[in-house]
Amino acid sequence: MLEKLKNVLLGSPLKSDDGAGDEHLLGKSQALAMLSSDALSSIAYGPEQVILVLTALSAAAIWWSLPIGIGVLILLISLTISYSQVIHAYPSGGGAYMVSTENLNPSLGLLAGGSLLIDYMLTVAVSVSSGADAITSAFPQLHPYNLTISIVLVLILMLMNLRGLQESASALFIPVYLFIASTIFLLVFGIFKILTGQLDYAATAHVGQSISGMSIVLLLRAFTSGSASLTGVEAISNAVPFFKKPKTKNAVKTLVIMSAILGFMFVGITFLNYWLGVLPSSKVTILAQIAQKVFGSSMIGQVLFYIFQLATAMILAVAANTGFSAFPILSFNMAKNKYMPHLYLEKGARLGYSNGIITLAVGAIVLLLASNGSTEGLIPLYTIGVFIPFALAQTGMVLYWKKQSPQNYLKKASANVVGALICYGIIAILLVFRLADIWLFFPIIGVLMVMFYAIKRHYTNVAKQLRIQESQAKVTHYKGNRVLVLIGNLTQASIEAISYAQSLTDNVTALHVSTAETKDKDAELQEEFQREFPGLELVNVVSSYRDVIKPTVDYVRQASQEAREKEETLTVLIPQFVPKKSWQNLLHNQMSLRLKYYLRWNEDIVIASYSFHLKD
């Protein structure tokens, strides 16, 4: 039944050839749909984060969001140029993990990889919590359920990804282009209304007005919050192989188009917010407030507002989904290099990397619970998590150019040098002025790095132990073997198990452990056993503990030692029930599973299960 449920929820398994074809390459408009959601959707929270920091001082400080917006624009332009360079250099797709591992060193590669793993969890958490904000801004009565909505969104995305998203490119067309179209419409319509005098100037203070208490520290804090809008700019540079030919040219063009749209949106929203004097509210996002004011309260204005909120929520869900594509691939690559458990190498029934998908969903839910579903609390962590791999990738690129053409590499690398410097600058600002908000990142990345190295060391040691030693005599010739059958009562199942054991060897012993509660029936069992199996030994061990695990483990340890001395092998046979329906598994075998778990620590034994198949 579980199997069936899995098929219904996840669809039936796919052969491994499926999806290998080349007909899936992306044109520019498809690529924009596939790869821009993370970057574009961040305008749903980026400008708001700037304003939140400023208005913590005073509502009048809002005008400062305009110069900060220009700063973010400059940062965006320089990142766009330097990622164009990455595209040219790594046409096979240059993620920060690979670029850093190859050009810097494996440790910095791991730092980039670990940061990105955290970052994808944050992408999911930030995007769904902003998506929930967009939904509850439209339907204020849902506001108390923000956290629940976020968690449910993560679970839906997880299930969709476990099903496998073969059909993605076309399915993403609608949400991404609806969002681009409706946001540009909002901005153009807003500016049109301003120019025709239909939207009154309501700024909280004019540009240039002096604000008491304003400091460079506050401005830098606001700037770093705004730079969270640039997360996702790197996505295109990782996906060059999926573009139609000429790959690099198309990828660069798509990157430039995306950055242009993003820059226009960021500056446009910041400007409208300034003009309309919108203040942050815990219940309605500033983007929703702007849309309400621009579209007005007429019937058609309200319809436009709901469409816009829907488009925002949808692109945020799509952005969260990019985490679900990227995380499993990165963990696959790190597992291939033996820095993460092999279980991330296994594809699920629908060709998705199920373990990676589930890990990501769990991580995102923990982050949502820890931040109580608040976007604001997650943003600083998100920013540091993004800019560390950004900086490492750019640095790696500089070294890459140096290797390529050692003479005049500085010319080719200039864009990356600037990019790297800006990223280090942002990291420095975060470290100096926002340490209180980002410190949590460092213990987490520290634990991850230790884990990566421990896993690598373990796998390397195992490989060494498994290698066949030519020097030593590998094949052992045993003199015989003994089978120990564990039985509770004498049932049809235990009789069949003993019959089976007798087919393996003549040296069969039955082992029964009795506890205080079952002691009285020992004599009866012994008698019954001798009637069925005359001549066979039934060992009865009396336990002073309520459980039978410890006495069994002790007896087996002694028996295996005896076997070793006689150069024999020892097999422990445990009868288990195989029910007809999956759910019935819950009703059986707890004891046999626990026994098997504890027995495996004994050396030199084989643990075997005789499956008794239940018919109903």
Added chain:
Amino acid sequence: MLEKLKNVLLGSPLKSDDGAGDEHLLGKSQALAMLSSDALSSIAYGPEQVILVLTALSAAAIWWSLPIGIGVLILLISLTISYSQVIHAYPSGGGAYMVSTENLNPSLGLLAGGSLLIDYMLTVAVSVSSGADAITSAFPQLHPYNLTISIVLVLILMLMNLRGLQESASALFIPVYLFIASTIFLLVFGIFKILTGQLDYAATAHVGQSISGMSIVLLLRAFTSGSASLTGVEAISNAVPFFKKPKTKNAVKTLVIMSAILGFMFVGITFLNYWLGVLPSSKVTILAQIAQKVFGSSMIGQVLFYIFQLATAMILAVAANTGFSAFPILSFNMAKNKYMPHLYLEKGARLGYSNGIITLAVGAIVLLLASNGSTEGLIPLYTIGVFIPFALAQTGMVLYWKKQSPQNYLKKASANVVGALICYGIIAILLVFRLADIWLFFPIIGVLMVMFYAIKRHYTNVAKQLRIQESQAKVTHYKGNRVLVLIGNLTQASIEAISYAQSLTDNVTALHVSTAETKDKDAELQEEFQREFPGLELVNVVSSYRDVIKPTVDYVRQASQEAREKEETLTVLIPQFVPKKSWQNLLHNQMSLRLKYYLRWNEDIVIASYSFHLKD
């Protein structure tokens, strides 16, 4: 390492004799500490629920809480009398599940049992969410974290119970008596201040003032919400065996004392709330508001306020803990009757029923998430869940008296008749006027009932199949056996496994499945294998799927059929790694676990693991 962590968190295992002694019997004041927290703590939310329903109409409606309070008091008195009867009739402890099963019929017993299981989850959820309210009423800056605080409280209680709460009686003394003392002090001090004119009369409307829109429906709704305060009254009647002698007399006395305190508190709080005109707020409980007003804002008043909030939070945590004592015992009893999985029969390392404790915690957390941590949303469900078993237990008692003395049973049963009628009345009110809030209870209990019967049917069938049939020849004599060793590469581990297999039989075959990715190395493996094991067969199956499960299962199915035809047995030997440290388990054996899971559906085979012990 996991083992060590478990020991640190849960303490080291206990022998099964521990805690069997009789020196743990309870005196009246100890019993009150142990058994009254659930009932007494409900005044932290009960009176508030009445006022919430009334003020939904208008603030002026608060005066109606006084007559409703009288109604709740009458209900309390009649329940107290009828549970005294239960104590007399069932000195061995008469839970609703047992009373209903014995005196009514097993189905109604299951209805009572199922309701109680849900109910204990609600006890935990309601108590911790009220506890979180009490904490955040004292520290308003924590208010956004209400849900997180509730979940953390559940997890703490779960861990404490997995550790085992041997020391409970004395540890509970402080929170329970501190709460009783501080609440009574609050009420007496409040009334003293009123009498001396230090607390101004600020009622929103006088008693008797007519409220437009007031209806009998609204009053009944408010009354059912108030009756949630009576949950936990039955606790003493379930625990008679734990009292010191004379058991029944002491139990009845304790019940009467508890009811008197509860009644005084409920009426007192309702009155103070009326006098002070306190309105419900989403951020501060009315109990906290009353305490603020009565204690005043002086230094000492503030200290008293914090002590009171602490005491409230503590008794609510203790009340949640009663769920953790009761749920595992009830699920143990139902598992003994084969209505719940056997896994609820197993005691954990510290003698607690770990599975029951974990199930309860998970259920409570799901309820908290579903209700977004709101006490108000859980109360109607809680009320229906409590009054169904109340009603069934009282009905069962009437039939019990009839069996005892068929002639004049009505005289002895009168209290139970009245109790039953009141409970059915409340259920009827809930069904008619609050169906929208309680409907969820019915699908859940429906699913539980179906589950109970399915489990019972399954275990009965299994017992039939396991019984040894005297008629049939049970012991099969096989002619020989064949061992199939699954290997990936030729490693030290696979060589040892094959050596082991050869100790069992001469008929050993190695099986290797190659996928598209590993196909190229097949020839190499074959050659290497023949060098190590000349004369042994290595079967190579090529898979068109990426995974190796399906081809393996197919091959084994065919081999087991061949074995059956030759009257031989078949053993499938899978090498597995046993790492030195527990955490390393995560790095291995995913594939061998999955293989074992799928192979067990094949009939007539033994699945065996050869454990290769890693040294580092």
